[in-house]
Amino acid sequence: MSELTASTSTESISTEDSPTGITGANILLDHVTKRFPGQARPAVDGLTMEIPAGKIVMLVGPSGCGKTTTLKMINRLIEPTEGRIVVDGDDVTNMNGDTLRRGIGYVIQAGGLFPHMTVATNIGLVPKMLGWDKARIAARVDELLELVSLDPALYRNRYPKELSGGQQQRVGVARALAADPPVLLMDEPFGAVDPITRLRLQDELLNIQEELQKTIVCVTHDFDEAVKLGDWIAIFNEGAQLEQYDTPERILGDPANEFVENFIGSGAGLKQLTLTRVAEVGFGDAVVGNPGEQAADVLARLIDAGHGHAVIVDERHRPIQWLSRRKLGRLNVISNVPDPKLPVVGYRATLNDALDTMLVSSAGAALVTGRRDMFKGVIDVQTVMDAITRSQTAAVLESDQAPVGLNTGVFQAQEPAADADLSETNSNGTDARASQ
Template sequence: MSEPSGAITGASILLDEVTKQYPGQIKPAVGGLTLEIPAGSIVMLVGPSGCGKTTTLKMINRLIEPTDGKIVIDGEDVTQMDGDTLRRRIGYVIQAGGLFPHMTVAANIAIVPKMLGWDKAKISARVDELLELVSLDPAVYRDRYPKELSGGQQQRVGVARALAADPPVLLMDEPFGAVDPITRQRLQDELLNIQAEVQKTIVMVTHDFDEAVKLGDWIAVFDEGAQLVQYDSPERILANPANDFVENFIGSGAGLKQLTLTRVNEVELVDAVTATPGELASAVLSRLQGAGQQLAVVLDSRKRPARRLSRRQLSRMQVIDDTVDDSMPVVSDQSTLNDALDTMLVASSETAVVTGRRDVFRGLINVQTIMEAIAQANSSASADSEAPVGLNSGAIPAISVENAMAGEADGESAQHPVEEPR
């Protein structure tokens, strides 16, 4: 789950008995869905193909018009608003970023601010700010075209474009589904880093339950017709799946999935001896020996790790140069312990370098730390936070959100069919 560090800039969302019925279809694509999405949270929509996840997502910004029900964002019923005006207030990210190929990175990001009449100086400053936020150097990337970017870079630009006008809500439809697993992990970590800074309300569709566990503050598990089977925290869903459908959807290895609930920033990192290009190697070697450590981490001018140097390597050089080692095992402090362990195993290393926001060096994590964290992990569901309201009028007797919340106040569970954690 993401860790808030600043003011929440997202808006609450309420889908109040929302239905989508297509002509000629017997069953609705979405049937009487009520879903409460707290401001500043990440809510993951998961379920089998064709269950109504994307339809639900697109009804929030009315790319698909609901047949019935209300959609309320920050207290305002947006079903009564002009659709184009609404969409300019909501960020939207799809697979591969959806960038316009004939426009530069800067022009892609500037689309909505231009529509809103921002002046050129403000737009230019916002483009550079967002490129920094998604860890792309503005001087290098602002004038490039999408074809000159990797898939991961395109996706980062897509996120920057969605955030350009500082919308309170960000909708993401399988945003990382078209990239390789390593890039996917890095993009997930980057999204969590961004969310820690901007605190938007993010609703994301995914087929990957592991991704939902890693990113989601809350997970909504849908069955056919967007029937909400369970809506709760990742911890409680893993510990107490509502029924056989949810248990089967989670799949085997639910115990191992608990490892994705602990992040690198939740364990104690190992301090490291650091060096900078231009330093005498002998001075760095002396610090290493004094600290009783084997590896020094070389940092660039922005405190980002460039490479690691062993005592033997240092003894063979005079001055630290600015060489960058792209194969160095690096994980974000938003990475899960599972991610960190995978990174170390792939690199055949007992340690990995940990970075924070803007890729700034944080410390080291080692296998021993991860093993100790696993041994101490408590797999019981957390009862610290109360789940938001989620239900279907077609699955249970139709009740309003106000009545559901009143039921909670009376000690009854409005969260259907989630059981209270034991």
């Protein structure tokens, strides 16, 4: 796996691709406490928490519970008062902080871009600090813009003020990934954009994660977002006390205590619909056309297939139009002008997202896209409704044993757990409950 040392000024966290494709690193917060001057209680109190490599871990909880402090201690923007931080088996607590942060991606609201730098300069900042040559940086910039679905030719020389909020956030993610770090920290990354853009950015993150398999730790106030994105969810109470650290399925189906039930709120059954992805329920094929084709030819294929609409894709197989038989009958040649209101949903999107998209579509269906926004098929309302019916009768799914997560701080009511017992804490998959 990766190595992490503290011997030179050019060191960084790095990791080689594993046989399973995971490029992330394990993280362990080992009895970590943070006390701020003038506060009676620690902001984080004796937290021991394992974050598995290649997974997305969502930190949620009420305001002031210590989740952002916990996140920032991983890259030591906030220094822990006590305890150790271990990344890929190496204690980074005493490592040079600047060096550590160059090897960990960090994303905040609105991307945190430098306004006086172009997109390319923003993305290439950390690689430049690490001594990469100009050609390598330029190639990496273009590669990452492609990854976050921004055309390099159009965006590499723009400034942040020339981008929408969603585009700025995409560039922020690209910058965080520039030096190929094993760990990506995200602090309310989608909180400053509108709901539609937020859904698209969430889908984009899932697509990127499927491709890269980094270790992602994300703070959010939105529990629905945590359910959608997280492989594991940590629900914190005051002092970063772990109330439950588990899969979304278990938290929704079997909350650990009253605090978790209240935090989830009403409609837990409906929230379970966010656990099913579009890719899991299947989708149909479509008649596909290209700009420059004769509309009559596309219409003939449409009639032969018995379909009502044809999907027009660009040279990279991204959907740009969805034309009905009537529309095709009025055209001579298919144009290359994209439809800004195209009902598109990512194949990693939830059924809730798909249903929302379809409700505003005149076709009563949505176009499904995969990696790099490539067209994959069509999903309709009936497919979603059938899946909802099945999910309402399904039991809570069995899944992997939960990672270690508990508190052993002085404000805990129970006696601190011994280090030797950590491996047994999660034997029943409800590790955080041991701290109650």
